[in-house]
Amino acid sequence: MTLMTEQTSNALPAADPPAGGPPTASVPTADPPATAAPAAPQAAPIAQAGSSHARTIAVAEHAAVTIEHVAVGVEIEHLNAYYGQHLVLRDITLSVRPNSVTAIIGPSGCGKSTLIRCLNRMHEVTPGARVEGQVRLDGDPIYAPGVDPVVVRQRIGMVFQRPNPFPTMSIFDNVVAGLKLAGIRDRALLEQVAERSLRRAALWDEVHDKLHAPGGALSGGQQQRLCIARAIAVEPEVILMDEPASALDPMSTLRIEELIDALRTSYTIVIVTHNMQQAARVSDRTAFLTVGEDRAGYLVEEGPTAQIFTNPRRRLTEDYISGRFG
Amino acid sequence: MTALPAEARRVRTLLAEHRPRHGESLFRGLVVLASLTVLAVIAGLVLVIAKESLLGIAHNGVAFLWGTTWDPVHSVFGALPFIYGTILTATSALVLATLIGVGVALFLVELAPGWLARPIGFMVEMLAAIPSVVYGLWGIFVLAPWLRAYVEAPLHDRLGALPFFSGNPIGIGNMAAIVVLTIMVLPTVAAVSRDVIAAVPDSQREAALAIGATRWEMIRVGVLPYARSGILGAGILGLARGVGETMAVTMVIGNAPTISPSLFAQGYTMASVIANEFTEATTDLYRSSLIEIGLLLLIITLFINAVARLLVWRVAYSATSRSLLA
Numbered sequence: 255m256t257l258m259t260e261q262t263s264n265a266l267p268a269a270d271p272p273a274g275g276p277p278t279a280s281v282p283t284a285d286p287p288a289t290a291a292p293a294a295p296q297a298a299p300i301a302q303a304g305s306s307h308a309r310t311i312a313v314a315e316h317a318a319v320t321i322e323h324v325a326v327g328v329e330i331e332h333l334n335a336y337y338g339q340h341l342v343l344r345d346i347t348l349s350v351r352p353n354s355v356t357a358i359i360g361p362s363g364c365g366k367s368t369l370i371r372c373l374n375r376m377h378e379v380t381p382g383a384r385v386e387g388q389v390r391l392d393g394d395p396i397y398a399p400g401v402d403p404v405v406v407r408q409r410i411g412m413v414f415q416r417p418n419p420f421p422t423m424s425i426f427d428n429v430v431a432g433l434k435l436a437g438i439r440d441r442a443l444l445e446q447v448a449e450r451s452l453r454r455a456a457l458w459d460e461v462h463d464k465l466h467a468p469g470g471a472l473s474g475g476q477q478q479r480l481c482i483a484r485a486i487a488v489e490p491e492v493i494l495m496d497e498p499a500s501a502l503d504p505m506s507t508l509r510i511e512e513l514i515d516a517l518r519t520s521y522t523i524v525i526v527t528h529n530m531q532q533a534a535r536v537s538d539r540t541a542f543l544t545v546g547e548d549r550a551g552y553l554v555e556e557g558p559t560a561q562i563f564t565n566p567r568r569r570l571t572e573d574y575i576s577g578r579f580g
Numbered sequence: 581m582t583a584l585p586a587e588a589r590r591v592r593t594l595l596a597e598h599r600p601r602h603g604e605s606l607f608r609g610l611v612v613l614a615s616l617t618v619l620a621v622i623a624g625l626v627l628v629i630a631k632e633s634l635l636g637i638a639h640n641g642v643a644f645l646w647g648t649t650w651d652p653v654h655s656v657f658g659a660l661p662f663i664y665g666t667i668l669t670a671t672s673a674l675v676l677a678t679l680i681g682v683g684v685a686l687f688l689v690e691l692a693p694g695w696l697a698r699p700i701g702f703m704v705e706m707l708a709a710i711p712s713v714v715y716g717l718w719g720i721f722v723l724a725p726w727l728r729a730y731v732e733a734p735l736h737d738r739l740g741a742l743p744f745f746s747g748n749p750i751g752i753g754n755m756a757a758i759v760v761l762t763i764m765v766l767p768t769v770a771a772v773s774r775d776v777i778a779a780v781p782d783s784q785r786e787a788a789l790a791i792g793a794t795r796w797e798m799i800r801v802g803v804l805p806y807a808r809s810g811i812l813g814a815g816i817l818g819l820a821r822g823v824g825e826t827m828a829v830t831m832v833i834g835n836a837p838t839i840s841p842s843l844f845a846q847g848y849t850m851a852s853v854i855a856n857e858f859t860e861a862t863t864d865l866y867r868s869s870l871i872e873i874g875l876l877l878l879i880i881t882l883f884i885n886a887v888a889r890l891l892v893w894r895v896a897y898s899a900t901s902r903s904l905l906a
Contacts, residue, residue: 379789381694408792418783422805431801432791481787488791 325522326392326491327352328373328410333387335368335377342368344550346387348541350492355514355523357537357559359530361579364543365551366526367415370494373524374410375403392491408432411485415497417477419484421470425452425461428469428480432488447487454520455483456513475506482513486521493517495525499532511536530575534563542571626878633875636868644872650837650853652861657869659876661837665847666877668754669829670822673761674769677822678815680762681769688770689777690799701774708767716831719760724751724832727759732844743841755843757833764825765818772817772892776810777803813891820884824877826851850877 328350335343343365350356358366371377372385375396389396396406419428427434429448438444448465452458457479461472469480478498485493495514499507514523514536527533533540540563541556555568566572573579584592640647640657647658684704688697732749739745780803788802804811826849834846835856850873861867 374790376786376789379786404792404794407790412786412790414783414786414790416783418781418787420784420787420801420805422808431788432793435788435791435793435797435801484787484791 325352325520327522328492328524329390329393330369330373331388331390333369333372333385333389335365335372336384336386337380338382341548341550343372344546344548344552346543346551346553348553348556350522350524351539352522353518353520354538355518355525355536357533357540358524358526358543359528359533359540359574360543360551360554361545361574362528363549363551364545366528366543367496368551369543370412370496370524370526373492373494374407374412376407376412378403408436408488409490410492410494411488411490412494413478413481413485413496413498416501417474417481419469419472419477419480421468423469424466425469425472425480426465429483429487431484436488448483451483451487452480454486454517455479456509456516457483473506475502475509478502478506478510479513482510482517486517490521492522492524495523497526497528500528507532530563534559542566542568542574544570544574629871629875629878633868633872635864636870636872639865640869640872644869645876648839652857652863652866652869655863655865657865657872659850659873661839662848662850662853662873663876664839665754665833666823666849666851666880668847669757669761669833669849670819670825672758673765673822674815674819676758676762677765677769677818678773678811681766681814681818682773682811684766684770685773685777686799686803688774690795690803701771704767704770706767707763708771712764712825712827713831715760715764716828719756719828719832720752723759724756727751727756731755736844744843747840747842747844749844752832752834753842753844753846754833754840757829757847757849758843760828760832761822761825764828765822768821769814769818772814773807773811776807776814776892779810780806809891809894813888816884816888816891820881820888823884824851824881826855830855850874 330346330348330350333343333346334341346369358369360366368377373389373396377383377385385397387397391406391409395401420431423431426444426448429451430438430444433444433447449458449462452461457476460476461467461480469477472480478501482493482498498514499510502510511532514525517523518538525533525536537559539557540559542554542562543551544554546552554570555562555566557567562571563575566575636644636657639655644657644659645663646660647656648660649656649658650661651657684700688701688704692700728749728751732745732751732755735745736749784802784806785798788798793801829849830852833849833852835848835852836846837848837853838845840847854870854874854877858867858870861870
């Protein structure tokens with residue numbers, strides 16, 4: 255893990271690495287606080303736009319956040335995804351920057367969820383589903399022969415659309431389930447990790463006195479934060495969120511968004527959402543996917559969130575953002 | 581506002597005038613009658629059996645439940661050997677069938693590809709379609725000699741000092757009955773377990789995979805805990821079948837009213853004694869005592885079935901209520 259962190263800090267200063275470019279191509283830097291730099295160019299277009307939107311303020315604040323934990327980037331290279339013979343994603347090439355929130359938006363059926371399920375090799379769990387192309391996690395190809403998907407999933411956590419705690423397990427056991435699977439039995443360590451993860455998931459205050467109550471007894475919003483705690487307990491480098499608030503009420507949604515904002519300092523986050531306001535509120539960068547004539551999803555454009563929402567390069571994006579379709 | 585077209589007015593008039601009401605009440609009457617018939621049959625059955633066993637209950641008293649002597653000639657009726665034989669064979673078969681059946685179910689749902697799962701699932705269900713007298717024939721002519729030569733004799737030679745393996749290994753006896761019952765109960769347990777395991781939401785499997793579970797860990801953490809009460813229900817449905825099974829057991833158990841811990845010993849079950857002796861029941865008391873055993877059997881199976889149904893329903897209900905939440 256230490257080695258990983260060093261490699262990552264090397265890759266970070268490249269504020270705008272070419273898509274698919276190997277991390278080693280970037281200029282190394284030694285000073286960790288400098289890793290906040292990539293956020294600055296993202297803030298710039300907002301000033302140009304001069305919008306008084308709430309999201310502008312939110313995005314601008316991110317630039318000031320100090321990065322406490324260096325996460326890694328994900329490079330998606332010419333990715334095709336299939337269900338059986340049916341192509342659902344065509345030739346996606348996309349660079350996800352470390353320590354940022356990347357939102358994936360697009361109309362229903364464009365393959366948003368499939369795309370992030372390809373990033374932790376969850377797509378192939380569905381019978382008949384397969385993937386072509388490559389995804390690199392901090393430079394490591396996750397679709398190389400011999401790569402164990404289990405190891406990939408330990409490095410890339412996932413939060414799902416519907417809260418899915420293990421209903422028969424206690425809150426405590428839910429949080430440390432991944433650690434227990436990995437064979438960690440040290441009670442003191444498990445307790446430390448459980449508390450730390452629940453605190454970071456903003457759930458500790460609500461559950462600290464009932465850690466041994468079943469996880470299924472919590473409210474929907476609490477269950478989703480429990481699932482986030484469970485995902486971060488295994489210290490992943492990237493967290494994937496598949497419409498994490500779509501099954502929740504507005505108050506719970508707000509809490510999840512606040513949580514995403516807090517987690518960006520420690521993780522690389524990729525969030526799929528069909529709620530454009532949510533994408534604008536929480537993300538640094540946005541990728542817009544749509545469905546082609548052949549019903550396969552493809553990437554229209556990707557860029558700083560403020561730019562995508564105020565000054566998109568492509569007409570399709572503008573039509574979608576302004577609500578003309580989707 | 582334009583006037584309604586003529587045909588639309590005609591439709592409205594016809595609908596208002598001519599609503600066939602009598603069909604409604606006829607239909608309602610028929611289905612109510614059908615369900616009342618079922619209730620009447622059960623009530624009638626219980627009443628007649630209870631009435632016919634009154635003579636036996638009066639003569640034998642409560643000691644019927646723990647009396648070990650069954651001597652119709654001297655009018656001494658104790659049902660314990662039959663209760664013991666029933667419980668021994670049915671619960672042993674239940675344990676074996678649950679272990680195998682859950683394994684089969686997990687294979688069919690979690691591991692086998694569709695082209696293999698369908699024929700195997702079909703064959704497992706076919707086991708339930710084989711008439712029980714055929715199982716009995718197979719038990720007498722194939723299973724019992726085979727058990728005697730290759731299982732009982734070696735066990736007796738090596739572990740004969742243990743009470744379970746004492747006595748003469750002749751093939752016919754408790755062990756043969758347990759094996760035949762296991763095979764007969766297996767389809768029930770496997771089929772219900774398969775349905776219960778298939779009803780576990782995929783979100784539970786994905787939750788386990790996302791934190792780095794292997795296939796087996798996913799089953800252990802995400803599938804079995806969720807399905808456990810349903811599997812318990814499957815086992816109890818199997819138990820009910822094992823308790824009531826008559827023909828095949830009668831043919832292989834040896835039909836001796838003894839209470840022995842030995843798997844080689846000959847035993848007797850409640851169902852077997854009724855089937856074997858009702859033609860010889862020459863006195864009213866003898867006949868009534870047999871019916872009293874039938875009453876006992878009825879109460880036990882109804883109770884077991886009720887418990888099993890409740891458990892299976894609880895799982896099915898919690899699964900649907902969870903999916904309705906979203």
